[in-house]
Amino acid sequence: MLKKEDLFLIRDLSSQNLSISEIARQTGFDRKTVRKYLQLKTLPEPQKRPGRKSKLDPYKPYMLKKLEEGSYTTARLYREIKEMGFDGGMTIVKDFVREVRPQQGVPAVFRYETKPGVQAQVDWAEMGTVEVDGKIKKLFCFNMILGYSRMKYVEFTLGIDTSTLIQCHLNAFEYFGGFTQEILYDNMKQVVIKRALKSSDSEWNSQFEDFFKCFGFIPRLCRPYRPQTKGKIENTVGYVKRDFFLGRRFTSLEDLNAQVHRWLERVNSTVHGTTYQIPLERFKEEKLIPLDQVPPYKVVHKETRKVSRDCYISFLGNKYSVPYRFAGRTAELQIFEGIFEVYVDYEKVCEHEILSGNCRVSRKKEHFQGLLSEILKENSKCKKELQIPLKFSGPEVEKRSLDIYETFSDGDFE
Known part of the structure; x- marks a missing residue:
């Protein structure tokens, strides 16, 4: 398409009675082009070029x-x-x-950076519900991030009790190969019962207090209504939801945690958006307290289950046998280090290694020894009780007073 000034030039030359050939010679345009634009009654509208195709x-x-x-x-x-x-x-x-994506305004905050090995941050997140053992349960996500390197640890659980919180800490420490001098928490009841103005004067959860004193790290509590105080972990929680969990499919809790561990391998090896460094590389500068400086710490998590009539209890989608004499009874499970012990009325009756996956059965033959003979004995006893002796009875004879016979003998009858 010709520019407007070229079109005006052609028309001006035409008004001077110049031929099309002469106009073409002076302007350098083809005669067909000159003829075409001289025949137009209105100025042509500019046409938009079709957009370039994108790979996306x-x-x-x-x-x-x-x-x-x-x-x-x-x-x-x-x-x-x-x-x-x-x-x-x-x-x-x-x-x-x-x-x-809609743009949202974000208020400015002052970013607080920590030195290597000084601080980690911890938080829980609720992730909806899942069905376990035929019951709908809440699903939670434990998050820990190292303040300096931004190394992350994530674990999914079915509870947020203190025992579970401590076990998640131990798993995180194992993952990192150590722990920081202090750990920052929200004011969660699993950590603190009553917060004081000075964090160290707070009334701690006794079970959690035993844990952090054993390891020697300092628990810090973030200021109320100041989420930016623990902004690193807040961002981590949101990132886990959006980048990993949203739309995720899994078959069991173990499967979900296996998937998130593979995800952690990737994100901890990817350039961080704030530090512009790879967390795994920056992690080499962390000065964590090694685990071998702390004695082994045993966490016992307790749950109750009812023993079924076929002598099994259910735990995380799998079945485990219990000695048959406890069928129908309520049992307490004490869970620790990949196993659980079964107690009935404070008596330990058996233990099992926790199975991975779901719909699996752990059956111990000794739990059913003597059951068949006892069933046969009971059946035999029931048969004896049901046997009723038969009695033969003769014809019934009517009993009458002797006065009737005397009447007949005296002839006193009509």
């Missing part, structure tokens, strides 16, 4: 659908469309997500 176009409907479902991270969307065949870069994905 085939994947935009999928990304829009996912963003309608929840606030997925750009990194996760990028990973998913890469698996679908996208061979472009991250930048084009970021630009598209930034364009379609």
